[in-house]
Amino acid sequence: MLSIKNLHxxxxxxxxxxxxxxxxxxxxxxxxxxxxGAGKSTLGYVLSGREGYEVSDGEVSLNGKDLxxxxxxxxxxxxxxxxxxxxxxxxxxxxxxxxxxSVNAMREQRGEEPxxxxxxxxxxxxxxxxxxxxxxxxxxxxxxxxxxxxxxxNEIMQMILLEPKLCxxxxxxxxxxxxxxxxxxxxxxxxxxxxxxxxxxxxxxRLLDYIKxxxxxxxxxxxxxxxxxxxxxxEVEKSGYAFLGKAYEEAEx
Amino acid sequence: MSQWLEQVIDxxxxxxxxxxVRQQALEKLKADGWPARRNESWRFTPLTPVEKREAKxxxxxxxxxxxxxxxxxxxxxxxxxxxxxxxxxxxDVPAGxxxxxxxxxxxxxxxAISSVYGQVKxxxxxxxxxxxALCQHGIFINVEADAKIDTPVRIVxxxxxxxxxxxxxxxxxxxxxxxxxxxxxxxxxxxxxxAFAEYDLADDAHLEHYRFAMFTGKAKQxxxxxxxxxxxxxxxxxxxxxxxxxxxxxxxxxxxxxxxDAKMNAIYLLAEGELFDLHSTIEHAMPNGTTEENARGIVxxxxxxxxxxxIHIHRDAQKTLAELNNRNLLLSRRGVINTKPELEIYADDxxxxxGATVAEIEEEALYYLLTRGVSRSKALVMLNxxxxxxxxxxxxxxxxxxxxxxxxxxxxxxxxxx
Numbered sequence: 001m002l003s004i005k006n007l008h009x010x011x012x013x014x015x016x017x018x019x020x021x022x023x024x025x026x027x028x029x030x031x032x033x034x035x036x037g038a039g040k041s042t043l044g045y046v047l048s049g050r051e052g053y054e055v056s057d058g059e060v061s062l063n064g065k066d067l068x069x070x071x072x073x074x075x076x077x078x079x080x081x082x083x084x085x086x087x088x089x090x091x092x093x094x095x096x097x098x099x100x101x102s103v104n105a106m107r108e109q110r111g112e113e114p115x116x117x118x119x120x121x122x123x124x125x126x127x128x129x130x131x132x133x134x135x136x137x138x139x140x141x142x143x144x145x146x147x148x149x150x151x152x153x154n155e156i157m158q159m160i161l162l163e164p165k166l167c168x169x170x171x172x173x174x175x176x177x178x179x180x181x182x183x184x185x186x187x188x189x190x191x192x193x194x195x196x197x198x199x200x201x202x203x204x205x206r207l208l209d210y211i212k213x214x215x216x217x218x219x220x221x222x223x224x225x226x227x228x229x230x231x232x233x234x235e236v237e238k239s240g241y242a243f244l245g246k247a248y249e250e251a252e253x
Numbered sequence: 254m255s256q257w258l259e260q261v262i263d264x265x266x267x268x269x270x271x272x273x274v275r276q277q278a279l280e281k282l283k284a285d286g287w288p289a290r291r292n293e294s295w296r297f298t299p300l301t302p303v304e305k306r307e308a309k310x311x312x313x314x315x316x317x318x319x320x321x322x323x324x325x326x327x328x329x330x331x332x333x334x335x336x337x338x339x340x341x342x343x344x345d346v347p348a349g350x351x352x353x354x355x356x357x358x359x360x361x362x363x364x365a366i367s368s369v370y371g372q373v374k375x376x377x378x379x380x381x382x383x384x385x386a387l388c389q390h391g392i393f394i395n396v397e398a399d400a401k402i403d404t405p406v407r408i409v410x411x412x413x414x415x416x417x418x419x420x421x422x423x424x425x426x427x428x429x430x431x432x433x434x435x436x437x438x439x440x441x442x443x444x445x446x447x448a449f450a451e452y453d454l455a456d457d458a459h460l461e462h463y464r465f466a467m468f469t470g471k472a473k474q475x476x477x478x479x480x481x482x483x484x485x486x487x488x489x490x491x492x493x494x495x496x497x498x499x500x501x502x503x504x505x506x507x508x509x510x511x512x513x514d515a516k517m518n519a520i521y522l523l524a525e526g527e528l529f530d531l532h533s534t535i536e537h538a539m540p541n542g543t544t545e546e547n548a549r550g551i552v553x554x555x556x557x558x559x560x561x562x563x564i565h566i567h568r569d570a571q572k573t574l575a576e577l578n579n580r581n582l583l584l585s586r587r588g589v590i591n592t593k594p595e596l597e598i599y600a601d602d603x604x605x606x607x608g609a610t611v612a613e614i615e616e617e618a619l620y621y622l623l624t625r626g627v628s629r630s631k632a633l634v635m636l637n638x639x640x641x642x643x644x645x646x647x648x649x650x651x652x653x654x655x656x657x658x659x660x661x662x663x664x665x666x667x668x669x670x671x
Contacts, residue, residue, distance in 0.1 A: 048624050051616065076626035088621040092639040101635065102625040109626070142621075158625060 001026050001197045002166055007058035008222075009046045016042045018222030020058070024166065027194040031208055031233060032201045034219035035241050040201045041085060043219070044170045048082045049075050062166060077109040079165030083155040083172050090142040095154070098142050099124060103161050127160045131187050148175040156187035167191070168199045173207040185210030205237035220244050255287040255300075258383075260308035265386040269356070270363045274371040278385035281376055288379065297559045297591040298530040302473055302499045303445065309417040311335025311390065319409055320439070325652035327407040327435065328352070330392055334411070334444070335418030337390040349400025350432070355391035355421060366393050369423045373451040373481045375534075378503050380475035384419050384447040391421030394434065398427040398455075405433035405461075405650065410448045412440030412472055422450035426458035433461040433650065436478065441470030441497070448476040454486045456510060461649055462490040468497045469527065477503035482542075483510035491648050492519040493657065495664075496527025496556055504533040508542040508570070518644045519548040522661060523556035523588075524668040530559035535577075537570040540600075544575040549640055553584035553668035563595040564605065571602045579609040582637050584668060630666040638665055 002024040009017040016039045024030055034040055046053045047060065049072040060067040062078055070078065090098075103123070104114040115123070124138055131153040143151050152172050159167055172184055188198065188211050200211055208216070208230060216232040217224045218241070225244060226232065235243075265279055287304065288295045316338045319331055328346065330339045337354065346352055353362055355370075371385050396402055408422055426432055438448055446468065454460050460480070468474040474497065480488055494502060506515045521529045535544050544564065552558045562577045581590045594607040615636065622632035645661060648654035 050620055071629070072620065072623035073626050073628055073632075076624050082624050084621070088618050090618045090621070090636065093622075093635045098622065098625070098627070098635065101627050101631055102622075105626040105628065105631075162625065 001028075001063060003059070003061045005059045007046070007060060008056045009042065010054050010056060011042065011052060016222055017046060020219075020223055022217070022224060024197045024199065026197055027192070028215065029192070029198045029200060029211060029213045031213035031216045032199060032219050033203065033216060033233060033236055035244075038219045039222045040219055041170055044082050044168045044201065047075075047168060048072060048080060073105070077105060081159055081162060081164035081167045083152075083159060083167065083169045085171040085174060087143045087151040087155055089144050089146070091144045093142050094139055095142050096121075096124065096138040099158065099161055102158070106162055123161060127157045130160060130190065131157045132183050133157060149177070149180040152176060152184055153180065153187070156184050160187060160191060164196070166197045166199070168201065170201045171203065172200075173202055173204060181207065181210065205233040208233050218244070255304040257303050257306040257308050258282065258287055261383055261387065264308060267387070267389065270367065271355075271370055274367075275386045278371065278376070278382040282379070282382050282386065285379065294377070294532070297557070298499070298501055298528065300499070303475075306445065309415065309445075311418050312414070312416055314413060317411055317413055319411075322407070322652060322656045324655065325405065325407070325650070327405040329407050329409060331409045332390060332411065332418065332420045334413055334416045335390060335420060335446070337392065337420075341392070347402050347404055349397045349430070350402050351395045352406070353393050353395075355393060355423065356389070362393065365395060365425060366423055369425055369451050369453045370421070373453055373505075373507070374449060374477060374479040375505055378477055380447045381449050381477055381503070384421060384449045388419045388421040390419075391423065393423045394425070394432070396426045396430040396432045399429040400427075401431045402433070405435055407435040407437060410436070410438035410446055412444035412446055412468075413442060415443050416445070418444065418446045418448070420446070420448045422448075424450065424452045424460075426452070426454045426460060428455045429457040430455070431459045435463040435465070435653070437463075437465040437467065438474060438476070439465075439467040439469070440472040441468070443471040445473045446476065448474065450478045452478070452480045454480060454482050454488065456484040456486065458483075459487045460489070462488065463650075463653060464490070464492045464502065466492065466494045466500060466502055466529075468500055469495050470497055472497050473499040475499070475501050477505070479503075479505040480515070481507045481509050482513035482515060484512060486510060486513045488513075488515045488517075489649060490515075490517045491644070492517070492531070493661070494519065494521035494529040494531060494550075496521070496523040496529035496558075498528065500528060501530040501532070504531070505536070506533070506544065507536045508539055508544075511539045512541045513539075514542070515544045517544075517546045518647055519546075520641055520644050520661065521548075521550035521558055522641070522664050522668065523550065523558055524553045524664075525556060526554070527556045528559070532561045534563045534565065535575065537564070537566045537573045537575065540569060540571045540573070542570065542573050544577075546577045547644060548579045549581070549644055550590075551582045551584065551637065551641065551665060551668065552588040552590055555585070555587045557589040558591070560590075560592040560609070561595070562593070562607070563597065564607070566596075566598045566600050566603055566605065568599040570600045573600065573603040573605070575603070575605045577607040580640055581609075581611045582640070583611055583613055634662055634666055638662055641665070
């Protein structure tokens with residue numbers, strides 16, 4: 001599915017990712033944890049192709065395609081989905097208009113006919129219900145005036161509608177109460193079908209009680225410094241990142 | 254003095270019933286001379302493409318295919334390279350309206366034309382004076398009192414070759430009359446068009462007006478639409494400007510009666526090295542008038558937009574409501590927008606507002622849409638075309654609205670973002 005080899009990336013000439021390796025196979029859920037400033041969000045931006053995030057070395061392939069050669073929208077159409085930590089508010093563009101355009105771009109990529117307005121509305125309403133957002137959210141501006149929790153649920157709704165192959169969830173649990181967390185986790189779990197893969201970036205073990213990871217990786221100072229199974233997350237929860245020793249102190253500095 | 258203007262003055266030898274106006278125009282052209290570089294009216298719009306030009310004659314050419322506005326059932330009047338090619342006497346004109354050439358022998362018609370020709374358009378517009386002096390091909394549209402004409406009249410100005418085209422439209426709506434007039438100009442080859450229109454709109458008349466200034470490339474246009482409103486006259490005008498080597502529209506709306514209402518929406522979409530300049534002046538000379546003017550544009554690549562919007566509220570024009578707004582989106586670092594809204598108020602009981610903004614692309618929002626697989630050009634349209642779409646949605650004529658929406662969004666989608 002996704003193969004990252006020796007990835008180096010920088011923002012404004014500051015090296016953030018420093019030799020990251022990661023293999024994600026179909027159907028797997030990988031959690032990435034790590035202290036602040038380790039490069040967790042940067043990884044999502046680099047993989048999605050955000051402008052200003054320069055890759056200086058390494059290779060990334062998604063289903064055999066060289067991801068780094070593709071434009072942002074092409075990566076999305078290849079099945080990469082990034083759920084944002086802070087989704088952008090776009091007044092003046094309705095959720096409905098936006099998602100219809102987006103869903104039909106994916107369908108075109110798969111060689112399918114575009115959905116009619118009625119067909120799309122039906123799907124959108126179902127997805128909306130699934131993440132417990134009121135239906136009038138479809139008519140409102142993208143994320144306009146949404147609470148933090150509503151924005152996160154809107155991201156999950158988009159994920160459900162777009163049916164991506166690889167989902168990167170960037171702190172989709174931050175700022176959520178337990179009920180909202182459950183809704184987000186249920187949304188994610190409903191999309192686990194043995195083929196679709198997930199990279200779950202989080203600070204807290206809590207989310208991983210709801211979304212069971214196959215692997216947990218600790219990212220510190222731009223590299224994965226430790227990998228293990230779900231028990232690694234529990235260890236972090238209990239004793240923090242002290243085991244990282246010197247590397248952690250540098251990352252925090 | 255410019256070579257072009259000298260030749261224009263030398264060539265002006267038309268002795269017809271409009272001779273007094275033509276003569277006055279010539280005198281003023283001679284007295285004023287060529288505008289100096291610092292002249293406020295042309296400060297951001299260099300006239301170099303005209304200055305050293307050879308003045309040329311309009312020439313009779315084969316008629317060209319007229320671009321259709323789908324589903325618009327209009328009376329079409331067509332000028333090609335400055336020559337009126339439509340056989341006016343073959344037109345099917347509704348009762349209450351008459352359409353005649355400016356060249357006619359009827360004393361009453363000549364008198365009606367003379368009451369408008371050069372009388373509504375202020376004399377400060379140099380190219381308007383050139384048009385006064387040189388125009389040989391023009392039309393006069395007269396609508397009788399209380400006649401409600403549903404069929405729009407469309408006046409098309411096309412240039413296809415190296416010419417100077419001077420065309421004129423004179424419109425008179427009598428009391429309570431209603432009409433729709435569309436002025437449309439286009440061409441992209443080397444040419445110069447001065448197309449001026451004057452509208453005298455009597456008490457309670459209503460005019461729905463469009464001006465599509467779609468000259469591009471090397472087709473220079475220097476034109477204007479000028480309106481005189483009387484008591485309770487209503488005007489709804491929509492303008493669209495593309496840019497060319499030199500493209501300038503002057504608009505004047507004169508509130509000469511009370512309770513007149515003017516609404517003007519203007520859109521400009523400029524790409525490559527295009528220039529479009531819109532100068533509007535609203536004169537509120539009488540009380541209780543309202544004006545709402547919205548000019549919105551998108552400027553890409555090395556294009557330049559010039560907007561100058563002046564509202565002048567005279568001492569007696571109490572209870573005037575006037576709003577003027579200019580919004581711009583600048584797509585490129587090399588693009589230039591010069592905008593200047595001006596309010597000049599001499600009455601003390603009025604409500605006026607004006608504003609101008611220049612925005613740039615919001616990169617974060619664009620990135621967000623792209624990560625959802627939306628193509629770059631569609632994402633740009635979704636994010637940035639809304640404020641233009643609002644004005645398109647405001648177009649009263651359905652066929653015109655449905656024709657404009659796709660061609661403008663397509664033009665925008667093709668504009669280079671750098």
